[in-house]
Structure formats: C-alpha cells, structure tokens
Amino acid sequence: MPGTSAASELVSGRELTAARVTEPRLREAYARCRRLHARHGRTYFLATRLLRPAQRPAIHALYGFARYVDDLVDDPEPGWTAADIAQRIDHIATALDEGLAAGSSDDPVLAAVVDTTVRFGVEAKLFGPFLHSMRMDLAxxxxxxxxxxxxxxxxxxxxxxLQVLPVLGTVCDRREAEPHAAALGAAFQLTNFLxxxxxxxHRGRVYLPADELAAYGVDTxxxxxCLRNGRAEPKVKAALADQVARTREVYRRARPGIAMLHPxxxxxxxxxxxxYSRILDRIEDRDHDVFAGRAVVSTPRRLALAGAAVARTALARAARTAGTARTANTARTARTARTALPRISR
Structure with missing residues (x-):
C-alpha cells in the first residue's frame, strides 16, 4: 500500500535523523536494511519499535544484513547453483572485510553494517561465524x-x-551480559526451528539433533x-515436546540478561x-503438531503485548523525566538560597 510505504519511509527518516545519519547514500543503505528487517523479522521488528529512535537504525542494519545473506541461501536467483551462492557469500565476506578495514563501504547494504560496527564498537570477528553458518546451509x-x-x-x-549487545547497552561489564545475549539469540533460533x-x-533440511529424535524412535x-500426511505421528509429538522443553531451558539461561541491559x-x-516464547506455547497448544499448520502468535496478540510495553516504557520515561526535573529544580533552589545568604567577612 502506497500510504503504508510512505509512512514507513517517514518513520525511517526520523529514526536516521535521531541517529545523526545524514549522508544520503548511507541513509538509503540503512533504509534498505530496515525494509529487509521489516519484511522477514516481523516479531523482532515490532519489538524494535520500543527502542529509542536513535538505536533502531543500527538494529535494522544488523538484522537486515542477516536476512539479506539468508535470502541468498533460501531464495536464490533462478538458475543459481550452490557454488554460485557460495561465491556470492565469499564476495560479501571480502567486501565486508574491506569495508571494516576502511571504516566505510560503497555497498548498498554493507554501508549501513560497517557504519553500525564502527559507531557502536561491534566486534568485527562476529561476522565470520555468521557467514560460515550460511555456507553450511548450502551443503x-x-x-x-x-x-x-x-x-x-x-x-x-x-x-x-552479541552483535546487537553494544547497541542495546548494558549497566554492567558487557562481557558479563554476553552469555545471556548469546543464549537469547539461540533461543529465538531454536524456536524458529521448531x-x-x-x-x-520442504528445503531438504532438518534442524533437530538426530540422536535426540532417535531416542523417541523418530528419523527423517x-x-x-508427517509432512506428506499433514499431521504429526505420536512419536514425533513426544520428540518435539522434548525439544520444546530443551528450548525453554535456553530461555531460562537468557532471561537474567534482560536486567543487565540499559533501562x-x-x-x-x-x-x-x-x-518468541509464546510460539512455544502455541506449539504446545497444538499438541506439538507442527505439521498441521504454522504455530504463530496472532497479530492482535502481538500488538497487545507491544502496546502494553509501549505504555510501560512511556510511564517509565515520564517518571525519569519528572525525577530529573525535580532534581534540577532542587539544585536551582539550593543555588538561589546560597546566593541569597549574606557573606560573612572573616
């Protein structure tokens, strides 16, 4: 819808202005990453709206880049072979390394990623393992x-x-929060797998450990x-219940990290x-039959959760603003009182 697109571009422009991204080419790179994030990462994209506007472009850059490379693997150009895709990923890796070394890039996507990495001190070594995993999907x-x-x-x-952690900020040493940030990324991914x-x-892949499935008599x-028949066999349901329980344990490891983030x-x-954790709830509600339909959190429910968070955020910001104002007024009153006191000659 044209109106929706125009509104999105307006929001994107405001976010970039708040982040002090002024160069037109760089603004377009960030905008492109935002569109990639919005199209493929609807759950986290919605949650990102709860960040301060100045933080959002960096998150869009990192997630948009991840989706950009993932698309090359999952939805390649017609006629592309695995070798073609691998070569393209290698080209991206080289261009990214060169951009990070130079501090800037002319690539229409990497420009935003490099700028974010430089601005927030994201560790460049984190991109290598990501690209390696994308190559794994080819074989x-x-x-x-x-x-x-x-x-x-x-x-x-x-x-x-780990990449987004410097953007989010922490109230403790970042290294202390890193295991929890990594666990949360894993929890989201494992939820997607289920x-x-x-x-x-359909793509010929299984992202569930074969030995853990075999314990329930399940194989590919x-x-x-189950896929052909559109329903999960009882042994498969039991195996998936075990996988849900294992994934919830990863969420439990991740949870303490939220309190370590900047407020x-x-x-x-x-x-x-x-x-994301409610997706596991939906899987359980369906008796672990992930073949009968996709387990999703409804849009009204997602909006309700986000809306409640927006309200809490607004109240917290208002309270902080009021507290800052009271502190400033108290300080001004104290200065005025000190000024009004008569000087005592020594």
Missing part, C-alpha cells in the same frame, strides 16, 4: 548431535545477539511421512522474549 541437510547443531546455531544466532520443521523439510523418513533497551528485549 548440510541434518545434524547428528546437539554439538553439531550448536556450531550452526552459534554462527546463525548467538553471534547476532515452528518451521515442515518448511525446512518419519518426519517426511531504555529492556522493554524491547523483554517483549521479543515474550513473543
């Missing part, structure tokens, strides 16, 4: 164990949590049977935490 179709899957998840999700079992099977052939960033992350 790996399954994971024999949790250890193997963890390697993929580290690059595809944990490093994203929600998208059927979709991933049985999962494909302005907590509503965003807490809302994303709530929205």
């Amino acid at each position: 790996v179709t399954g994971y024999a164990s949790r250890t193997e899957l963890d390697t993929y998840v580290h690059g595809s999700a944990e490093v994203i949590g 929600r998208d079992v059927a979709e991933d099977l 052939d049985l999962l494909r049977w 302005a960033s907590r509503p965003c992350v807490a809302t994303a935490f709530d929205l």
Whole structure:
C-alpha cells in the first residue's frame, strides 16, 4: 500500500535523523536494511519499535544484513547453483572485510553494517561465524548431535545477539551480559526451528539433533511421512515436546540478561522474549503438531503485548523525566538560597 510505504519511509527518516545519519547514500543503505528487517523479522521488528529512535537504525542494519545473506541461501536467483551462492557469500565476506578495514563501504547494504560496527564498537570477528553458518546451509541437510547443531546455531544466532549487545547497552561489564545475549539469540533460533520443521523439510533440511529424535524412535523418513500426511505421528509429538522443553531451558539461561541491559533497551528485549516464547506455547497448544499448520502468535496478540510495553516504557520515561526535573529544580533552589545568604567577612 502506497500510504503504508510512505509512512514507513517517514518513520525511517526520523529514526536516521535521531541517529545523526545524514549522508544520503548511507541513509538509503540503512533504509534498505530496515525494509529487509521489516519484511522477514516481523516479531523482532515490532519489538524494535520500543527502542529509542536513535538505536533502531543500527538494529535494522544488523538484522537486515542477516536476512539479506539468508535470502541468498533460501531464495536464490533462478538458475543459481550452490557454488554460485557460495561465491556470492565469499564476495560479501571480502567486501565486508574491506569495508571494516576502511571504516566505510560503497555497498548498498554493507554501508549501513560497517557504519553500525564502527559507531557502536561491534566486534568485527562476529561476522565470520555468521557467514560460515550460511555456507553450511548450502551443503548440510541434518545434524547428528546437539554439538553439531550448536556450531550452526552459534554462527546463525548467538553471534547476532552479541552483535546487537553494544547497541542495546548494558549497566554492567558487557562481557558479563554476553552469555545471556548469546543464549537469547539461540533461543529465538531454536524456536524458529521448531515452528518451521515442515518448511525446512520442504528445503531438504532438518534442524533437530538426530540422536535426540532417535531416542523417541523418530528419523527423517518419519518426519517426511508427517509432512506428506499433514499431521504429526505420536512419536514425533513426544520428540518435539522434548525439544520444546530443551528450548525453554535456553530461555531460562537468557532471561537474567534482560536486567543487565540499559533501562531504555529492556522493554524491547523483554517483549521479543515474550513473543518468541509464546510460539512455544502455541506449539504446545497444538499438541506439538507442527505439521498441521504454522504455530504463530496472532497479530492482535502481538500488538497487545507491544502496546502494553509501549505504555510501560512511556510511564517509565515520564517518571525519569519528572525525577530529573525535580532534581534540577532542587539544585536551582539550593543555588538561589546560597546566593541569597549574606557573606560573612572573616
């Protein structure tokens, strides 16, 4: 819808102005990343609206870049082979390294990523594992164990949590918060794996550890049977219930990190935490039958959760503003009183 697009561009422009991004080419790169984030990451994109406007472009840059590369793998250009995609990822890796070394880039997406990395001190070494995991998707179709899957998840999700941490800010040493940020990235990714079992099977991939499935008598052939028949077999339901329980444990490891964030960033992350974990609730509500339909949190529910967070954020900001004003008034009164006192000669 043209009106919606115009409104989105207006919001994007205000965010970039708040972030003091003024150069037209760079503003367009950030805007493009925002569009990528909005199109593919609806849950976290909604939560991002709870951040201060000056923070949002950096989050859009990092998530937009992740979606940009992921799209190359999952939705390649017609006729592209795995070798073509791998070559494109290698080109991106080289261009990113050159941009980070120079402090700027002419690439229409990487320009925003490099600028964000420089502005917020994001560790450049975090991009390598991400690109490695994207390459894994070109050849790996399954994971024999949790250890193997963890390697993929580290690059595809944990490093994203670590990348955004400097943008969100912390009230403690950043290193103390890093394990929780990484765990939250993993929790979101593992939730996606459970929600998208059927979709991933269509692409020929299974992101669930084979040995843990085997403990319930489940293998890829049985999962494909479920896909063909549009329903989960009882053994598959039991295996998925186990996977949900394991994923909830990752959320429990991540939760303490929310309190370590800068107060302005907590509503965003807490809302994303709530929205993603409710996807697990929906899976349980469906008796773990992820083949009968996609488990999602309804749009009204997502908006209600975000709206409540907006209200809490507004109240907290108002309270902080009022407190600052009272402190300033008290200080001015004290200065006035001191000025009015007669000087005592020594």
